[in-house]
Amino acid sequence: MILKLAYLNLFRNKRRAISTGLAICIGFVGLNLLGAYIYRVKKALDTTSVYSALHGHVKVFKQDSLVQFALKPKKYIFQKEELDQMDQIFSEFSSEIEYIGKNINGSGLLSNGKMSHPILFYSFEPEIYAKSLTQPDISNWAKDWVLPKQIENVDIFKNNNEVMSVTPRIADIMSLTYPLNENESLQLAGRSLDGDLNAVNLELGAEHTTGLQFLEDTLVLVPLKKVQELLGTEGAESISIYLKPEASLAKFKKKLDEKLSSLAFKTESYNYYDEKINAVYLGTIGFLVVMGAFFVFLIGTAVSLTILNSLTMGIIERTREIGTLYAVGFKKKEVAKLFILENLILCVLSIAVGVLLSFVFASLVNSLNIRFTPPSVTGKIQFRLVWNFAIAASVAAFTLILTLISSFVVMKNKSKIKLIDLLNDSGA
Amino acid sequence: MKNVFLIGLLICIKAFSADADLATELLKTSDRGRGGLEEGLEWTANIETTENGDTASREFLIKAKKHDAFVEALKPAKNKGEVYLFNDRQMWFYKPSLKKPVSISARQKLTGQAANGDIASTHYARDYNATLEKTEEIGGVKYYVLFLKAKAKNLTYDQIRYWISDKTKLATKVEFLTLQGKVFKIGTLQYNNVLSVGGKNIAFVSQLTIMDAKFNQNKSVITYTKPKVVEHSNAIFNINNVTR
Numbered sequence: 103m104i105l106k107l108a109y110l111n112l113f114r115n116k117r118r119a120i121s122t123g124l125a126i127c128i129g130f131v132g133l134n135l136l137g138a139y140i141y142r143v144k145k146a147l148d149t150t151s152v153y154s155a156l157h158g159h160v161k162v163f164k165q166d167s168l169v170q171f172a173l174k175p176k177k178y179i180f181q182k183e184e185l186d187q188m189d190q191i192f193s194e195f196s197s198e199i200e201y202i203g204k205n206i207n208g209s210g211l212l213s214n215g216k217m218s219h220p221i222l223f224y225s226f227e228p229e230i231y232a233k234s235l236t237q238p239d240i241s242n243w244a245k246d247w248v249l250p251k252q253i254e255n256v257d258i259f260k261n262n263n264e265v266m267s268v269t270p271r272i273a274d275i276m277s278l279t280y281p282l283n284e285n286e287s288l289q290l291a292g293r294s295l296d297g298d299l300n301a302v303n304l305e306l307g308a309e310h311t312t313g314l315q316f317l318e319d320t321l322v323l324v325p326l327k328k329v330q331e332l333l334g335t336e337g338a339e340s341i342s343i344y345l346k347p348e349a350s351l352a353k354f355k356k357k358l359d360e361k362l363s364s365l366a367f368k369t370e371s372y373n374y375y376d377e378k379i380n381a382v383y384l385g386t387i388g389f390l391v392v393m394g395a396f397f398v399f400l401i402g403t404a405v406s407l408t409i410l411n412s413l414t415m416g417i418i419e420r421t422r423e424i425g426t427l428y429a430v431g432f433k434k435k436e437v438a439k440l441f442i443l444e445n446l447i448l449c450v451l452s453i454a455v456g457v458l459l460s461f462v463f464a465s466l467v468n469s470l471n472i473r474f475t476p477p478s479v480t481g482k483i484q485f486r487l488v489w490n491f492a493i494a495a496s497v498a499a500f501t502l503i504l505t506l507i508s509s510f511v512v513m514k515n516k517s518k519i520k521l522i523d524l525l526n527d528s529g530a
Numbered sequence: 531m532k533n534v535f536l537i538g539l540l541i542c543i544k545a546f547s548a549d550a551d552l553a554t555e556l557l558k559t560s561d562r563g564r565g566g567l568e569e570g571l572e573w574t575a576n577i578e579t580t581e582n583g584d585t586a587s588r589e590f591l592i593k594a595k596k597h598d599a600f601v602e603a604l605k606p607a608k609n610k611g612e613v614y615l616f617n618d619r620q621m622w623f624y625k626p627s628l629k630k631p632v633s634i635s636a637r638q639k640l641t642g643q644a645a646n647g648d649i650a651s652t653h654y655a656r657d658y659n660a661t662l663e664k665t666e667e668i669g670g671v672k673y674y675v676l677f678l679k680a681k682a683k684n685l686t687y688d689q690i691r692y693w694i695s696d697k698t699k700l701a702t703k704v705e706f707l708t709l710q711g712k713v714f715k716i717g718t719l720q721y722n723n724v725l726s727v728g729g730k731n732i733a734f735v736s737q738l739t740i741m742d743a744k745f746n747q748n749k750s751v752i753t754y755t756k757p758k759v760v761e762h763s764n765a766i767f768n769i770n771n772v773t774r
Contacts, residue, residue, distance in 0.1 A: 215630030
C-alpha cells in the first residue's frame with residue numbers, strides 16, 4: 103500500500119517531480135557516458151599494449167634486465183638453452199596460453215647510405231606479428247592505432263625476413279620515397295653483444311604507426327632474425343605470452359612465477375599494464391580515473407543537492423499531511439519510508455529514461471564519426487562511446503544509493519518535529 | 531686618462547692573443563706526434579679493453595693522409611674486413627656484407643672507452659679552439675694545460691683539457707669533458723715510437739690509455755706499432771671505392 107501511495111504522490115506536484123527526475127536523469131546519463139568513454143579508452147589501451155605493441159598479456163625478462171640489458175646485453179639476454187628450458191615450462195600452460203613470441207629491443211642507427219638516423223628497434227617473430235595484428239580485438243578496439251596498410255600487409259614479414267617497417271615520420275626524415283619499395287635497402291647499425299659495431303641490410307616495404315608522437319620519429323620494427331644477426335645471438339631479450347580469452351591473468355601469472363622460480367637463472371614477469379614496461383598505459387588510465395572521479399564528485403553532488411532540496415521543499419509543503427498521517431496511526435518510520443520510496447521510484451524512472459537516452463546519445467555520437475587528436479597521440483582517433491551494461495548498472499546502483507542516502511538524511515532531520523507542531527503548521 | 535685606459539686594454543688584448551697563439555702553436559706541434567701530419571702515414575693499433583671484468587682485444591690497420599683515414603679491422607677474425615673511413619669530419623662504417631656504407635659518428639663507442647674518433651690521426655689544432663688555462667710543473671717538467679673547445683658539433687669530444695710538455699711539445703695527459711664540463715674519461719699518452727718524416731725523426735705516440743673517470747678499472751689501452759710514412763692514393767679514402 104505504501105508503495106502505491108508513494109507512486110501516486112509523485113503526480114501531486116508534477117513540476118517538482120519532473121525537475122528532480124530530470125536532474126537525476128542528466129546526472130545518470132553524464133556518468134554513464136563518461137564511463138562509456140573511459141571503458142573505450144581502457145579497452146583500446148589493453149588491445150594496443152597486448153597486440154599492437156606486442157607485449158603479450160605477460161612479458162618475461164631475466165631478473166634486472168629492464169635496467170641492465172642496455173648496458174650488459176650479453177649477461178641479460180636469454181640464451182637459446184634457457185629459452186628451451188622456459189618453453190618446457192610454458193608447455194605446461196597450454197590450456198591458458200594461446201601463443202608465445204620472442205623479442206629483442208634496442209637502439210641503433212638506421213642508414214640509407216647517405217645519412218643515419220638514431221632509432222629504437224623493436225623485433226618480433228613474423229608469425230607472431232601477423233597473429234597479433236589479426237586479432238579481432240584490434241579491429242574492435244584499436245583500429246585507429248594501426249595503419250590500414252599494416253593489416254593489408256600483415257604477412258609481409260613472413261614472406262620476406264629482410265623487410266623492416268618504418269613510420270611515416272621516419273620515412274620523411276630519411277627522405278624515403280613512396281611507395282616504400284622492397285628493392286631499396288637500408289642498413290641497421292648497432293652494437294653486438296660483444297660490444298662491436300655491426301650492421302645488417304634490411305629492405306623497405308612495410309609501414310607502421312606507434313600511435314604515440316614521442317615514438318613516431320624513433321621506433322622501427324625489424325624481424326627478430328635480423329636483430330639476432332645484428333647482435334650475434336640466437337637468444338631473446340624477452341618473451342611475450344598471449345593468453346586465451348578465458349584465462350585469468352592474475353592466476354596464470356602467479357602459477358607461472360612459481361614455475362619460473364625453479365629455473366637455474368632468475369626471471370621476472372610483468373603484466374602488460376605494469377608501469378615498468380608500459381608507462382603510457384598507467385599514465386593514461388591514471389589521468390582518466392582522476393578526471394572520472396572529479397566528474398563523479400561534481401555530478402553526484404549536484405544530484406544529491408537536487409534531491410535534498412526537492413525533498414525538503416516537499417516536506418515543508420506537506421507538513422500538515424505528515425501530521426495527519428501521524429494522527430491516523432502512521433508511525434514515523436512508515437512516513438519516512440513513504441517519502442524515501444517516492445524518491446526511489448522517481449530515481450528508478452529517471453534511470454530507465456537515462457539508460458535509453460545514454461544509449462541513443464552514444465549511438466548518435468558514434469554514427470557521427472567525430473575524430474580528434476588526443477594529447478601525444480599520432481593522427482586522429484574516433485570519439486567513441488561504448489555503451490556497456492555493466493557500467494550502466496554500476497552508475498544506476500550509485501545513483502540509487504545517492505538518492506537513498508539523500509532522502510534518508512532529510513527524513514531523519516524532519517522526523518524530529520513534534521506532531522502538534524506539524525498539525526499547526528500553515529504549510530508556508 | 532682615456533689614453534691610459536686604451537693602452538691598458540690593448541695590452542690585455544695582446545696578452546690574450548699571445549696566449550691563444552701559443553696554445554694553437556702547441557696544439558699543432560703536439561698533433562704531429564699523434565698523426566696530424568700532411569704526409570701519408572700508416573700504423574697498426576691494438577686495443578686492449580677491460581670493462582666490467584671482461585677483456586677484449588682488437589687490432590686495426592690505419593692509413594691516414596691529411597684529414598682522411600682508412601681504418602681496417604684486422605683482429606678478431608670475425609671483424610676482419612670491416613672498414614671505418616674518415617672523410618674529413620664525416621665518418622663511415624662498412625663491411626663486405628653491407629649493400630651500402632653506414633654513416634656513423636666519431637663520438638660513438640668503438641670498443642670499451644675508445645670512441646671511433648680516437649683511433650684515427652688527431653687534428654686537434656684544426657678541430658678545437660685552444661686557450662692556455664694554466665701551466666703546471668710535474669716531475670720537474672713544465673706543462674701547458676690547454677682547454678680545447680670543439681669548433682663543430684660532430685667532433686669526438688665537446689671539450690678537452692690537454693697537458694702538453696714544454697720540453698717535448700707533446701701531450702701526455704688528457705681529460706675528456708662533457709658539454710657541462712664534467713670529466714668523463716681520462717687519457718695518458720706515451721711516445722716511444724719514432725717516425726722518420728722528411729729525413730727528420732719525430733716522436734710518435736706508442737700508447738694511449740683511456741680510463742673511465744669514475745670507474746678506472748674500465749679502460750682501453752691503444753698500442754700503436756709500426757708507424758711509417760707511406761704515400762697513399764686519394765682513391766682509398768673515397769667511400770664509393772670502399773663499397774665497390
